[in-house]
Amino acid sequence: MCMTSAPLSFRPEELLADVIARLIGDVRHVAVGNASPIPATAALLARERGNGRPYVSLLGSPQHTFWTDGGRELFDCAGQGRIDVFFLSGGQIDGHGNINLVSIGDYAHPKVRFPGSYGSAHLYYVVPKVILFRTEHSRRTLVPDVDFISAPGANAPNVYRPGGPIALVTNRCLFSFANGRFTLDSVHPGHSVADVVENTGFDFDRPAHVPDTEPPSPTTLKLLRETVAPQLAEVYPQFALQVFGVGQSALTG
Amino acid sequence: MFQAAKSLDDALSAIADGCMLVVPREVAGVPMHATRALIRRGVKRLHLVALPTSSLQADMLIGAGCVETLETSAVSLGEFGPAPRFTAALTVGTIKMKDATCPALHTALQAAEKGVPFMPLRGLIGSDVLKYRNDWKVIDNPFGNDDPIVLLPAIKPDVALIHAAMADRFGNVWIGRQRELATMAHASAKTVATVEKIHDGNLLDDPVLAAGTLPGFYVDSVAVCERGAWPLGLPDAYGADAGHLAEYARMAATVEGFAEYLDKYVYDKCAA
Numbered sequence: 001m002c003m004t005s006a007p008l009s010f011r012p013e014e015l016l017a018d019v020i021a022r023l024i025g026d027v028r029h030v031a032v033g034n035a036s037p038i039p040a041t042a043a044l045l046a047r048e049r050g051n052g053r054p055y056v057s058l059l060g061s062p063q064h065t066f067w068t069d070g071g072r073e074l075f076d077c078a079g080q081g082r083i084d085v086f087f088l089s090g091g092q093i094d095g096h097g098n099i100n101l102v103s104i105g106d107y108a109h110p111k112v113r114f115p116g117s118y119g120s121a122h123l124y125y126v127v128p129k130v131i132l133f134r135t136e137h138s139r140r141t142l143v144p145d146v147d148f149i150s151a152p153g154a155n156a157p158n159v160y161r162p163g164g165p166i167a168l169v170t171n172r173c174l175f176s177f178a179n180g181r182f183t184l185d186s187v188h189p190g191h192s193v194a195d196v197v198e199n200t201g202f203d204f205d206r207p208a209h210v211p212d213t214e215p216p217s218p219t220t221l222k223l224l225r226e227t228v229a230p231q232l233a234e235v236y237p238q239f240a241l242q243v244f245g246v247g248q249s250a251l252t253g
Numbered sequence: 254m255f256q257a258a259k260s261l262d263d264a265l266s267a268i269a270d271g272c273m274l275v276v277p278r279e280v281a282g283v284p285m286h287a288t289r290a291l292i293r294r295g296v297k298r299l300h301l302v303a304l305p306t307s308s309l310q311a312d313m314l315i316g317a318g319c320v321e322t323l324e325t326s327a328v329s330l331g332e333f334g335p336a337p338r339f340t341a342a343l344t345v346g347t348i349k350m351k352d353a354t355c356p357a358l359h360t361a362l363q364a365a366e367k368g369v370p371f372m373p374l375r376g377l378i379g380s381d382v383l384k385y386r387n388d389w390k391v392i393d394n395p396f397g398n399d400d401p402i403v404l405l406p407a408i409k410p411d412v413a414l415i416h417a418a419m420a421d422r423f424g425n426v427w428i429g430r431q432r433e434l435a436t437m438a439h440a441s442a443k444t445v446a447t448v449e450k451i452h453d454g455n456l457l458d459d460p461v462l463a464a465g466t467l468p469g470f471y472v473d474s475v476a477v478c479e480r481g482a483w484p485l486g487l488p489d490a491y492g493a494d495a496g497h498l499a500e501y502a503r504m505a506a507t508v509e510g511f512a513e514y515l516d517k518y519v520y521d522k523c524a525a
Contacts, residue, residue, distance in 0.1 A: 034331070035331065035332065060280060062430075062488060062489070067430075068430045068432065069430075069432050070281075070359075070430075070431065070432030070433035070434075070435070070436060071278060071281070071304070071305060071355065071359060071433045072356065072359035072360075072363070072433065072436070073432075075355060075356035075359060076356075079356070079375055101327070102352060102381070102382075103343075107381065107385060108346070109344075109346060110343060110344055111344070112344075113339075113340050113343040113344050114335075115306075115327040115328055115329035115335065115336070116306070116325065116326050116327030116328060116329075116352060116353075117326055117327065117352060117353075117354050117380075117382050118305075118306065118326050118327045118354070118355055119305075119326070119354055119355035119356060120354065121354035121357070121376050121377050121380045121382045121383070122354055122355070122356045122357070122374065122375065122376035122377065123376075124376070125375060125376040125377075126375055126376060148381045149379070149380050149381040149384075150354075150380060150381070150382060151376070151380050151382075152379040152380060155378060155379050156379075158399045158400065158401065159378050159379065159401060160375055160400060160402070
């Protein structure tokens, strides 16, 4: 992040975790995918604030998941509506909320190939609150139209779809998503609306006055550093050390 | 039905050139020792199904020229970066890719284990994953009213290849909570297991162990391979060898480096 004014009393990761925790809201079950330390921080923060609610599943950690019926149980849970919040990202995300985890260029002869769609082509439809999270906010990642739709942002009205995207959180701002479009909700401290416009490849709505993202309160920072960080260190030791220990910010994008 | 294997190569003889082979995701225990043996043997034209994702195993099999078709939801080395041989094969177009989404693979194997021709799955409609899968169909839910839903044909592999903590002399394999290994075995015509060790006695005699046991009824051969998932980890037993995986990511970035890796860690049996 480019911080031009006085040094902030919090780290960018702490701001993002606080933003995401507010988006999670009061729900029963949040699941976080592999290699997602900031969403995991947010989910654990939400659980601390809610005195144990929501239930938090951190995929890839046997200590933080209850599943005993194999890999399918996560998707069966989601299909039934037993997961309220999930996180997805994309090599590309477009203004319609479509995400691309597969390739850039022609699918048969891609210029760039990503790992693949994982569970997105199911979870994006059935989890009520999907939060899109991409720390690199640039015209490379936030595009007018994705080259490959791993999962679409919206469907025709007759398609069964109890879930979908509610927001996109980046290193620069928070967008909300409704009716097939993004709206700029707030801009993080140190960034400007002009910054966001300049670095976003898709068209979005915005109010006449776009507020700054509310910084994390002293109470939140204390909770993050003293209560959440030790729990996080069980699953993400490097991240916990870098962000909440003595190291540098892990987020440079 | 189960027969004790005379050797690892003997156990792997069920995996013929051109067969459909199903393998598990990284956290379920990946038979890497057996994978190196298959590469040494020079297995060809595999239709590899990775349930539902893969990492080092698929990347090595692709790089070594063993794979004709890959059916999975993602291949990545995780924190060690993109899977270099997978990425190269797809950008050049040397293998046929059947992109899926994780629950579609679980569901299609569940269809096979039930002996039914297909299963429905929510989601997928409007995605390019569905668009490029000519073998998947959309129907109108016959119990609903204007409710399109995707049907997935059963995936019936020729062989399931798994690695687990232990087996007994009756071919029963203890898989613990890695239940997708059971789904793979139920769905496949044959199952080959490598295990860390042999358990004295019968795993099905103890109700606590029996609950986590894949019965030998489904298992065709078992070979003992201590640290058989190395350099990947085996859940509840040992972790991944991060140093080695970083070395792999570095070496496999080029064709020449990958060839050197194979020479050093696969063809040289002492190191395998």
